[in-house]
Amino acid sequence: LAAQSHPSHQTIVKLSETVSFGGEELVIIGGPCTVESLEQMETVAQKLAAAPVQALRGGVYKPRTSPYAFQGMGEAGLEVLAEVRSRYNIPVVTEVMSIAQIEVVAAHADMLQVGSRNMQNFDLLRALGQAGKPILLKRGLAATIEEFVMAAEYILSHGNPDVVLCERGIRSFDNYTRNVLDLGAVAALKQITHLPVIVDPSHAVGKRELVAPMAKAAIACGADGLIIECHPEPEKSVSDARQALSLEDMVNLVTSLKPLAAAV
Numbered sequence: 001l002a003a004q005s006h007p008s009h010q011t012i013v014k015l016s017e018t019v020s021f022g023g024e025e026l027v028i029i030g031g032p033c034t035v036e037s038l039e040q041m042e043t044v045a046q047k048l049a050a051a052p053v054q055a056l057r058g059g060v061y062k063p064r065t066s067p068y069a070f071q072g073m074g075e076a077g078l079e080v081l082a083e084v085r086s087r088y089n090i091p092v093v094t095e096v097m098s099i100a101q102i103e104v105v106a107a108h109a110d111m112l113q114v115g116s117r118n119m120q121n122f123d124l125l126r127a128l129g130q131a132g133k134p135i136l137l138k139r140g141l142a143a144t145i146e147e148f149v150m151a152a153e154y155i156l157s158h159g160n161p162d163v164v165l166c167e168r169g170i171r172s173f174d175n176y177t178r179n180v181l182d183l184g185a186v187a188a189l190k191q192i193t194h195l196p197v198i199v200d201p202s203h204a205v206g207k208r209e210l211v212a213p214m215a216k217a218a219i220a221c222g223a224d225g226l227i228i229e230c231h232p233e234p235e236k237s238v239s240d241a242r243q244a245l246s247l248e249d250m251v252n253l254v255t256s257l258k259p260l261a262a263a264v
């Protein structure tokens with residue numbers, strides 16, 4: 001179901017009345033790694049809605065490496081997302097980690113994110129076939145392109161046609177950058193599937209000073225959108241502080257990407 005047909009076509013995944021992935025417009029999703037408070041998300045939403053970005057991100061169920069690290073605000077965080085969503089009239093994207101969370105996340109968010117660590121959680125993928133919301137499927141930490149496409153196939157074959165693929169870097173031998181951004185995969189996925197493909201330069205490089213160049217490269221190789229982490233006080237971010245852009249840098253980046261997106 002994910003495979004490109006001949007003649008080729010492009011699936012459009014609708015996020016809201018005005019925002020779709022896979023069409024003419026580049027879709028930029030911005031926001032913190034983790035939802036920390038209503039004040040934090042208000043500040044983010046106010047700055048980014050004006051940039052403009054097309055959607056907000058923020059995790060409330062966080063897949064942390066350590067069980068002792070902050071695990072996210074949970075349902076209280078979903079309330080925060082729903083509040084800024086309606087106040088700023090902007091769609092929100094957040095991660096769902098388990099089948100049990102699908103219903104409540106779908107009730108508050110416009111798009112459900114499957115994180116890298118869950119890309120091959122096949123029970124979760126099957127259940128998301130019936131979620132009734134578009135899915136942002138992130139590539140597994142060490143998943144091949146074939147495995148990535150097959151993970152999307154699980155969601156599609158269980159009844160949900162609205163899947164957006166996200167390249168977020170893969171593990172390699174070099175730990176100078178957090179992961180290695182596989183832009184070849186972006187070009188390949190655009191050729192072999194009809195699904196929209198976006199890029200997460202933040203988790204790919206793990207260092208804020210490398211986010212902008214990779215965002216530009218992603219657009220040049222055909223990405224349909226970007227998901228980028230930013231925070232009102234980047235160094236104080238409860239998670240992924242090292243890769244968070246300031247809101248000012250985020251707005252400047254979004255502005256600088258516009259002419260680039262128009263040119264490809």
Ligand code: PEP
Pocket residue numbers: 033059063114115116117138168200203
């Ligand atoms: C995230 O987007 O916050 C996240 C945890 O990303 P990934 O699943 O790609 O590591």
Ligand code: MN
Pocket residue numbers: 033034203229239240
């Ligand atoms: Mn993060």
